[in-house]
Amino acid sequence: MKKIILVLVLSVMSATAASACLFGDTLIQMARMSDLQTGPEIVLKETSKITKLQSKQLIQAFSKEYEEKFTMKKIFEFADDGVLYVRSVFDTRNYKTYTMYLYAAGDTVCGYIFEEKTLKQVAVIGDGSIYKCTVSFNRYTSLPWFYQTK
Numbered sequence: 001m002k003k004i005i006l007v008l009v010l011s012v013m014s015a016t017a018a019s020a021c022l023f024g025d026t027l028i029q030m031a032r033m034s035d036l037q038t039g040p041e042i043v044l045k046e047t048s049k050i051t052k053l054q055s056k057q058l059i060q061a062f063s064k065e066y067e068e069k070f071t072m073k074k075i076f077e078f079a080d081d082g083v084l085y086v087r088s089v090f091d092t093r094n095y096k097t098y099t100m101y102l103y104a105a106g107d108t109v110c111g112y113i114f115e116e117k118t119l120k121q122v123a124v125i126g127d128g129s130i131y132k133c134t135v136s137f138n139r140y141t142s143l144p145w146f147y148q149t150k
Contacts, residue, residue, distance in 0.1 A: 021133035039088035061112040079103035
């Protein structure tokens with residue numbers, strides 16, 4: 001019985017260690033991931049044409065992160081120079097697209113990642129680090145031939 005429990009615990013630990021955030025741990029790692037392709041950067045200012053979905057995503061993310069009610073006006077006041085940056089991020093292995101918002105806050109880069117065309121937030125970016133990530137991949141099965149066995 002003890003052997004079975006030990007094997008189960010080790011299997012769970014191994015599976016957990018094998019999983020990682022799809023976007024990496026930092027924006028630098030994300031930029032180097034060959035399975036991710038980013039679209040062109042779009043600059044959003046208070047005077048920009050912002051879709052209803054973009055507005056809902058941003059208000060939801062800021063309000064949740066800072067635990068207070070945000071408006072689009074307050075978001076643009078919060079971001080350095082009143083500027084937000086938006087990019088699409090395409091996962092070439094799973095054919096899924098995400099929307100990433102970035103903004104400067106002092107000497108740091110912050111932001112949020114959503115599943116494309118939804119209000120489902122999948123990650124938070126703070127000080128260039130990616131956390132609260134709910135989208136993962138298996139580090140071993142997604143690697144080339146040298147880790148895969150049959």
